[in-house]
Amino acid sequence: MAISAKSQASAATAAGATALTGTAAWPLLDRLLSAIYEGPLESPPWQSALQMLRDTLQAGHVTLMLRPPSPDSAGVMINTGSTTVEAVKSYETHFFALDPFVRLQEGEVVTAEELIGKQWLDSPVYREYLKPLDIRHLLGADMYTRDGIECRLRITRGHDAQPFTAAEKGLCSTLLPHLKRSIQLHARLDSLECERQLFAGTINRMLLGIISFTQTGQILEMNQEAKRILGEKDGIWLSGSTLTADSVQEGRELQRMLKQAFSEHSPASDEEGPGVVQALSITRPSGRAKLGVLIRAIPLGQWSESRQRPGTVVFLRDPESSGAQPSQELVRRLFGLTRMEAQLALLLTEGLTLDEAAEQMNVRRNTARTHLRSIFSKTGVTRQTMLVRLLLNSVISLG
CATH class of the missing domain: 3.30.450.80 (Transcription factor LuxR-like, autoinducer-binding domain)
Structure with a gap:
């Protein structure tokens, strides 16, 4: 007792x-x-x-x-x-x-x-x-x-x-x-x-789903984005601790990749080192863009002894997922833009054309073009595609 x-x-x-x-x-x-x-x-x-x-x-x-x-x-x-x-x-x-x-x-x-x-x-x-x-x-x-x-x-x-x-x-x-x-x-x-919470928060803001498994294939943890994707049951879902795909062929490939990742921690693989990262696209019956799946085995540390540590991690990416829009104030301060310029820049990163952005901002196209030229001058880019890439690769997604 x-x-x-x-x-x-x-x-x-x-x-x-x-x-x-x-x-x-x-x-x-x-x-x-x-x-x-x-x-x-x-x-x-x-x-x-x-x-x-x-x-x-x-x-x-x-x-x-x-x-x-x-x-x-x-x-x-x-x-x-x-x-x-x-x-x-x-x-x-x-x-x-x-x-x-x-x-x-x-x-x-x-x-x-x-x-x-x-x-x-x-x-x-x-x-x-x-x-x-x-x-x-x-x-x-x-x-x-x-x-x-x-x-x-x-x-x-x-x-x-x-x-x-x-x-x-x-x-x-x-x-x-x-x-x-x-x-x-x-x-x-x-x-x-503190470090874990910081990194977890950053991953969540990047809209990257993460599922961690033990060495034996039991789920340890899932973040909110992974729960959202699996909860939709659109192409991939969770059955117990098993990831299941709608497509039979994709499901078989997914299980093969997971089995290989789990086997990285078996005694027979001690001399082989970490395996190659594996990736797969999952078709969604709804017709939306395919989900991206990446599987990586986490190497054991030199003194690792716990079987409840993360052994394999699965990353899920929904290309159509949209999170909270970055703060216009953050964009303005980062690139020295006016408030109107910051609003235009963010609309362009969402995939809108210049005409669509002008309509949403309720300004004329020529006014939007004037703002765009000013943005080019302040950011040092010369094309709209370069501007979008600059913004998406900046720290605004972490704000």
């Missing part, structure tokens, strides 16, 4: 602060370390580990400041324990600037009194902020990385509780380097996720 995070937390509470030393602490330490390294995959991150640490230390709060508040930002804090939105906001907007319990020495676990002395109880932060929240004992540690990350771990107890013991501080000192490594892993994962 699986043990839930809540059950683990209860076990940690039962162990409590009485089992923080010796071999009796090993099962507790194992649970805490496991939660710390699983933290980057949670949302909010490290919620389970912080709650487990709070239960173990019988603390009022355990807070991890991933990004401490500053005059320019409210910061990012992960809280466990009883908190209110007002209390968090008051610290983020005011009391953080008055807090003397900051910028602790790397890796050092200290109480507020050890760092500041008895005058800590006379500080505005304690008297005006912490005391009304029933926070008397404060234990903290700060972590810094070469990448400029600064994180703060803060643990509290109320006025009726005992001060933190040496054993409890020792437990935090043991956990601290592991938490720092986990934070660095989280930062790396977050960076990769």
Whole structure:
């Protein structure tokens, strides 16, 4: 029977602060370390580990400041324990600037009194902020990385509780380097996720459908354009995890290409390297232009071990698909055009003739020709086809 995070937390509470030393602490330490390294995959991150640490230390709060508040930002804090939105906001907007319990020495676990002395109880932060929240004992540690990350771990107890013991501080000192490594892993994962979202957004704006498969042919992910194309069931659709074509001949060729791409990851192909990219046109019964299909096997990395990684990707292109029109303001600023010139240029990229564009703009043909000559002069092209190619190859499709 699986043990839930809540059950683990209860076990940690039962162990409590009485089992923080010796071999009796090993099962507790194992649970805490496991939660710390699983933290980057949670949302909010490290919620389970912080709650487990709070239960173990019988603390009022355990807070991890991933990004401490500053005059320019409210910061990012992960809280466990009883908190209110007002209390968090008051610290983020005011009391953080008055807090003397900051910028602790790397890796050092200290109480507020050890760092500041008895005058800590006379500080505005304690008297005006912490005391009304029933926070008397404060234990903290700060972590810094070469990448400029600064994180703060803060643990509290109320006025009726005992001060933190040496054993409890020792437990935090043991956990601290592991938490720092986990934070660095989280930062790396977050960076990769930002890149993934950036590239995925760019692909979506380019109206390119993408389907990624595992090495064994199971679908991992599809973007919106792929879902749209397959959802129309016009020439190609999805049956379970299998791409199916209306044309029997095209369907056979599609399956052959997919099978070959999947086989790139079999043991027998280890010495052959990545296969040649394969392409196919899919006829649409509706009579619309054929869909373009491109299949590429993704080579395994040197240290790849997961069978759930993308192994093959299928690209789908609908030549008749039209996305949101690029911003006229973007075109105007990019090429130094007037608003009328930018509107004309975009209409021409949509395939309209000069006469059709003039009619849609509600101007005379001679006026449109005057705008076109001005566009030629500003962009350095001499023909309408060159202008369209220039615009389509520019960054306006990414805007």
